[in-house]
Amino acid sequence: MREHLARWLALTTGLLLLAAALAFARWQNPLEGAPPATAPAPAPALVSEGSAVYEAQGCALCHAIGGEGDPQHPLDGIGARLSPERIRGFIAPAEAMRASLPAEVFEFKQQFRDLPPEDLDALSAYLSSLR
Amino acid sequence: MNTNRIIFWIAVYLALVLAPLGLLLAGPVPAGRGFALDAALALGYLALAVMGVQFLLTARFRRATAPFGIDIIYYFHRLIALVGLALLVGHVLLVYRAKPGLGALLLSGAMPWHLAAACASLGLFALLIGLSLWRKQLHTHYEPWRRLHGALAVAAVLLAVAHVEGSGYYLHEPWKRAAWTGGALGWVLLIGYIRLLKPALMLRRPYRVTAVQAERANTWTLTLQPEGHAGLRFLPGQFTWLTLGHSPFAANEHPFSIASSAEHPERLDLTIKDLGDFTHTIRQVKPGAAAYLDGPYGAFTIDFHPAASGFVFIAGGVGIAPVMSMLRTLADRGDTRPLTLLYGNMHWENVIFREELEALRARLPLDVVHVLQEGHEGWDGETGFLTQDVLARHLPLAAEGREYFVCGPKPMIALVERGLHGLGVPQRHVRSELFDLV
Ligand SMILES: Cc1cc2nc3c(=O)[nH]c(=O)nc-3n(C[C@H](O)[C@H](O)[C@H](O)COP(=O)(O)OP(=O)(O)OC[C@H]3O[C@@H](n4cnc5c(N)ncnc54)[C@H](O)[C@@H]3O)c2cc1C
Numbered sequence: 001m002r003e004h005l006a007r008w009l010a011l012t013t014g015l016l017l018l019a020a021a022l023a024f025a026r027w028q029n030p031l032e033g034a035p036p037a038t039a040p041a042p043a044p045a046l047v048s049e050g051s052a053v054y055e056a057q058g059c060a061l062c063h064a065i066g067g068e069g070d071p072q073h074p075l076d077g078i079g080a081r082l083s084p085e086r087i088r089g090f091i092a093p094a095e096a097m098r099a100s101l102p103a104e105v106f107e108f109k110q111q112f113r114d115l116p117p118e119d120l121d122a123l124s125a126y127l128s129s130l131r
Numbered sequence: 132m133n134t135n136r137i138i139f140w141i142a143v144y145l146a147l148v149l150a151p152l153g154l155l156l157a158g159p160v161p162a163g164r165g166f167a168l169d170a171a172l173a174l175g176y177l178a179l180a181v182m183g184v185q186f187l188l189t190a191r192f193r194r195a196t197a198p199f200g201i202d203i204i205y206y207f208h209r210l211i212a213l214v215g216l217a218l219l220v221g222h223v224l225l226v227y228r229a230k231p232g233l234g235a236l237l238l239s240g241a242m243p244w245h246l247a248a249a250c251a252s253l254g255l256f257a258l259l260i261g262l263s264l265w266r267k268q269l270h271t272h273y274e275p276w277r278r279l280h281g282a283l284a285v286a287a288v289l290l291a292v293a294h295v296e297g298s299g300y301y302l303h304e305p306w307k308r309a310a311w312t313g314g315a316l317g318w319v320l321l322i323g324y325i326r327l328l329k330p331a332l333m334l335r336r337p338y339r340v341t342a343v344q345a346e347r348a349n350t351w352t353l354t355l356q357p358e359g360h361a362g363l364r365f366l367p368g369q370f371t372w373l374t375l376g377h378s379p380f381a382a383n384e385h386p387f388s389i390a391s392s393a394e395h396p397e398r399l400d401l402t403i404k405d406l407g408d409f410t411h412t413i414r415q416v417k418p419g420a421a422a423y424l425d426g427p428y429g430a431f432t433i434d435f436h437p438a439a440s441g442f443v444f445i446a447g448g449v450g451i452a453p454v455m456s457m458l459r460t461l462a463d464r465g466d467t468r469p470l471t472l473l474y475g476n477m478h479w480e481n482v483i484f485r486e487e488l489e490a491l492r493a494r495l496p497l498d499v500v501h502v503l504q505e506g507h508e509g510w511d512g513e514t515g516f517l518t519q520d521v522l523a524r525h526l527p528l529a530a531e532g533r534e535y536f537v538c539g540p541k542p543m544i545a546l547v548e549r550g551l552h553g554l555g556v557p558q559r560h561v562r563s564e565l566f567d568l569v
Contacts, residue, residue, distance in 0.1 A: 006206030013145070014214035017177045020149055021218075025170035027156070028163030067235045072243055074232020081165030081229060089162060099159035099303055 042084075042125035050126025053119045057112065062105070065130065079128040088124040133435070136198040143195070147187070148180040154310060155301040164300070171225030172300060178218035179291050181211060182256065183318035185284065190321050191329075193428065200430030202565060212260055219253060245297020252290035259283040272408070274383055281326075285319055292316065330379035333423040336360050338399070340375075340420040343413065348481040349405040350449055351413045352390065354398060355422055362396040363427060365389055366434040367460035368453040368536070368564075371426025373401060375416065379423045385409050388453035388538075388564070389427065393434075394463040399424075402483065404449035431536065431564040433457050440532030441469040445517060445547050447539025448476060451483055453564055454538060462494040470497040473525060475517045475543060477504045500525045517543060519550035528554055537563035 054060070060069030065076060078087065089097050092112040101109065112120075152173060163169055188208040196204050227233055236242060237250075259280065262269065266276050292315045295302065302308040342354040353375075357363070363371065372384040391400035403413050431453055433442055442461075444454045451474060461470065476482045479501075488499050502521055506514040513521050527533060535556060537547050544563045551561050 003206055006203045006210060009141070009203075010207055010210035010214055013148075013211060014217065016145065017148065017181070017214070017218060018174075020152060021170050021173035021177055024152060024156070024173040025163075025166045028160075028169045029166045064232055064235070067232070071232065071236040071239050071241060074230055074236065076232040077230070081168060086162065097162060100161035100300075102303055 046125040050122035079131040084124040168229035175222035181215035186318040186321040201428045248290045249294040255287035333379040338422040353401045365427035366432040367393040367456040368432035369427035369429040371424045374423040390452040390455045392459035402452040436534045439534040443471045445473045445537045447543040450539030475502040522550045535561040
């Protein structure tokens, strides 16, 4: 009988923890910020332009796509996770993104804020196409 | 029962495992990185919090364990470890799913140290839990298992902390990182409390063996007296961890019910059946030997039910030990409530405390019913197991407000609990003590 109480407590706690994890994830990713499941694929021209910017800016110094580059921070599938706006926030982080990156990376990425807006659009279109 | 205290300690537990996750959302919060990945990270953080608090659950804090009975805490410790492992596996699978590129990293040989720490930690947790679930099948003795368990737990949690240090998104803020790492290390330090401070306190409250008395059925009663202190204030039916022939620092201790009267804490009897390595040595213990106790623990006591109209005890074999404590205490207090004891044993010659029970009937309104698995020539009492039929014949089922106490081997407890349920005794009036904690 006493085993039942322990079992019930453990199971309830487990479900509560699962709910907490899901609530945390939802809080961090309100529905409106999610990439729409049926988002139109970015224009192929923009994507290949973005791929060129990715190469030129040396993103592969820290990131990998399809196993190419530094595998510590793979970007495969990122288009399924983050909306183009959020992706852009990570490429050229504004002050509000300070807490989202290691301090040195945040400083390093400040230079990308000076990229022409077309390049940033192309970059985020390229990464959005990785699903 | 003491429902309020139970709810309070459950709330404390939940706060301890959930608050660290809440901490991640304090101050400047990193941007979300997609529902699946953030859920995965939250599962990882929660899993580590659960594993950290495991150290607390087994630190035997008396105030926190008392309202539950420590056996429930140990069950919970075991089950919630499985929950923690499930969270951990969920963490790994979901991270992998959200970041498919990581698979290549694991195979590349360029694995960063914090991922290596994560793999090692996961492996150690799985090993730790596997060894605990299958300890008996693996024929591992309790003491070496316990030492290994502690060492694996410390290593697995430290590696997980290293993983969080190295990869902890959400912890870029230095104070949050410090709080997380410090908190996790704090749990590990509890081992220091258990292994050093607690034994040191026990060393200051030693006991002396004053007698070793042979009982029937390969059972021995050890009598202890406190040396230079007032002894153990306990409730009748509670138990204590006994260290004998070792220093308390050796962490070589065994749980035993106190069989003597709670009205006389200056003299403690432990009635111990020879069932294995340690219990086999009791007969050789010499009066004068030093002993150390950690206790009392347990919720198997009449004193949690002062309003009961009477008590029913159902014991099997050495399971009589905590019941003797309750009967002796009731007799010393001159209690007048009606009592029933159903006592199951193999043979008449195995019935521990046969004569004393007879004598107690003169001091208490006590009915004693012996149930022998094998009756002898001329035995006209009950024979067989403690089945529902036997219970139905002897229990005061019509009486209101009786509290039931069941103690004995596992199969007997299961049989009796089923029988009582079948006879309509509400579960909340039945409590049992299992001698098989680990
Ligand atoms: C709450 C409680 C009250 C108990 N009261 C009594 C009592 O009054 N009289 C009595 O004879 N027995 C009692 N026991 C059982 C007693 O603790 C075990 O029989 C004893 O520890 C066995 O040790 P051993 O080395 O002789 O046997 P082993 O051969 O080492 O082990 C036999 C089995 O006993 C259990 N065990 C062994 N060591 C420990 C330990 N340190 N802690 C927990 N479990 C262990 C394990 O399941 C093990 O597989 C009680 C147990 C519990 C949990």
